[in-house]
Amino acid sequence: MIGVIATRPGGPEVLELASMPDPEPAEGEVVLRVRATAVNRADILQRRGNYPPPPGASDVLGLEAAGTVERIGPGVTGWSEGDRAMALLSGGGYAERVAVPAVQLMRVPDNLNWILAAAVPEVFLTAWQALGRQARAGTGDWVLVHAAASGVGTAALQIARELGARTIGTTRSHEKAAFIEDLADHVVVPGPDGFAEEVTRITGGHGADVVVDLVGASYLRDNIACLATGGRVALIGLVGGTRTEIDLSELMRRRATLVGSTLRARPVDEKGEIVASFAEWGLPRLADGRLRPMVHDMIPLTRVADAHREVEADRAVGKVVLSVESDALIPM
Ligand SMILES: NC(=O)c1ccc[n+]([C@@H]2O[C@H](COP(=O)([O-])OP(=O)(O)OC[C@H]3O[C@@H](n4cnc5c(N)ncnc54)[C@H](OP(=O)(O)O)[C@@H]3O)[C@@H](O)[C@H]2O)c1
Known part of the structure; x- marks a missing residue:
C-alpha cells in the first residue's frame, strides 16, 4: 500500500508517498480501508521532528481516518467487513490502510460522507x-x-x-x-x-x-x-x-x-472509554445535525504538503481533510 512519511525533520517538502506492506490486524484490531483522513497540529509537530509517535505507533502520519472495515483480527466482536467506521489513531491515518484497535472505532452516521466523517474523531x-x-x-x-x-x-x-x-x-x-x-x-x-x-x-x-x-x-x-x-x-x-x-x-x-490532557499517548483502554462515552452522547447528535464537523478544505493525499501549508499558516476554519483515492496514489 501507499502511506505518507516524513523522510527527515523539516517543512512540508519532507512529506513523501512511500510504498509499504499492508498492515496486519493484531488481537483486538481491525484493518480499515481508508477513504479520508485529516490534518492535525500534532502532524505538523511530528513532521518537524518535535513530536515523535508514541512507542509502537506507525511512522506513517495521521491521527484519524474514516473508511470501511476490511479485515477483522482475533477477538474482535461487533464489527463486520464493509462496516463504515471512523477511527481515533495513534498514527498511520495518511495511508490506504491502517490497523486500529476496534475499541477506537465509531460507526459513521448515514448523513456523514467520508470527508465529514474524517473530520470527527480527533477534534x-x-x-x-x-x-x-x-x-x-x-x-x-x-x-x-x-x-x-x-x-x-x-x-x-x-x-x-x-x-x-x-x-x-x-x-x-x-x-x-x-x-x-x-x-x-x-x-x-x-x-x-x-x-x-x-x-x-x-x-x-x-x-x-x-x-x-x-x-x-x-x-x-x-x-x-x-x-x-x-x-x-x-x-x-x-x-x-x-x-x-x-x-x-x-x-x-x-x-x-x-x-x-493529551489524547494520543493514552493507553488503548482509556481511548476506548473516551470513544465509547462520546459514541453514546455524540453520535446521535452528529446523526441529526446538532453537531456538525466543520471542513475548511478537502485536498487529495497526493497534495499532502499543500494541506500542511494551509494548516501551518493558520488559515483553516475547522478541518483540512485529505481524500484517499487509491487510483491516484503513486510512490515518489
Ligand atoms: N491535548 C490533546 O489531546 C489535543 C488533541 C488535538 C489537538 N490539540 C491541540 O488543540 C489545538 C487546536 O488543534 P487543531 O488541530 O484544531 O488546530 P488548528 O485547526 O490548526 O488551529 C490552531 C489555531 O490556533 C490559533 N493560534 C495559533 N497560534 C496561536 C498563538 N500564538 N496564539 C493564539 N492563538 C494561536 C490559530 O487560530 P486563530 O488564527 O483563529 O487565532 C490557529 O488556527 C492545537 O494546539 C493542538 O495541538 C490537543
Whole structure:
C-alpha cells in the first residue's frame, strides 16, 4: 500500500508517498480501508521532528481516518467487513490502510460522507474529553473556548452548547470571527490588552466557569483573571508556548482547577472509554445535525504538503481533510 512519511525533520517538502506492506490486524484490531483522513497540529509537530509517535505507533502520519472495515483480527466482536467506521489513531491515518484497535472505532452516521466523517474523531473526542469529562461543563455555565475557529475549537463550541452552556469563542482573526458567529454566543478578538476584561464584561462580572484552552502559556494569566469562582481551565494546546509565570494566590482565591490532557499517548483502554462515552452522547447528535464537523478544505493525499501549508499558516476554519483515492496514489 501507499502511506505518507516524513523522510527527515523539516517543512512540508519532507512529506513523501512511500510504498509499504499492508498492515496486519493484531488481537483486538481491525484493518480499515481508508477513504479520508485529516490534518492535525500534532502532524505538523511530528513532521518537524518535535513530536515523535508514541512507542509502537506507525511512522506513517495521521491521527484519524474514516473508511470501511476490511479485515477483522482475533477477538474482535461487533464489527463486520464493509462496516463504515471512523477511527481515533495513534498514527498511520495518511495511508490506504491502517490497523486500529476496534475499541477506537465509531460507526459513521448515514448523513456523514467520508470527508465529514474524517473530520470527527480527533477534534470531537479531544473537546469531549476536556468539556464533558474533565471540566464537566453543564447547563448555564459560561464556557470560553480559545482558538475557537480551529478544528478542536469548532467542536468544543458545539459540544458546550449541547451541554447547555453559554459560549464565548476567541480568535485572533476578524475574518475567522465572522465564520464562527453562528457557533458561539459571543466571539472575542483579543486586543493588545488580552481578553480577560471583555470576558468579564460579557459574563456580567461572573467570569468563565470553564475555559477550553488550546493556546497555553500566553493566555494563562488572562484565563485565570477572568475565571469564575470554582472555575476549571482545561489545557489541551500549547500553540502560545509552554512556559509562563502566574500568581498562584489567584488560583487559590478562585478555588480554581487547572487540568491538562493529551489524547494520543493514552493507553488503548482509556481511548476506548473516551470513544465509547462520546459514541453514546455524540453520535446521535452528529446523526441529526446538532453537531456538525466543520471542513475548511478537502485536498487529495497526493497534495499532502499543500494541506500542511494551509494548516501551518493558520488559515483553516475547522478541518483540512485529505481524500484517499487509491487510483491516484503513486510512490515518489
Ligand atoms: N491535548 C490533546 O489531546 C489535543 C488533541 C488535538 C489537538 N490539540 C491541540 O488543540 C489545538 C487546536 O488543534 P487543531 O488541530 O484544531 O488546530 P488548528 O485547526 O490548526 O488551529 C490552531 C489555531 O490556533 C490559533 N493560534 C495559533 N497560534 C496561536 C498563538 N500564538 N496564539 C493564539 N492563538 C494561536 C490559530 O487560530 P486563530 O488564527 O483563529 O487565532 C490557529 O488556527 C492545537 O494546539 C493542538 O495541538 C490537543
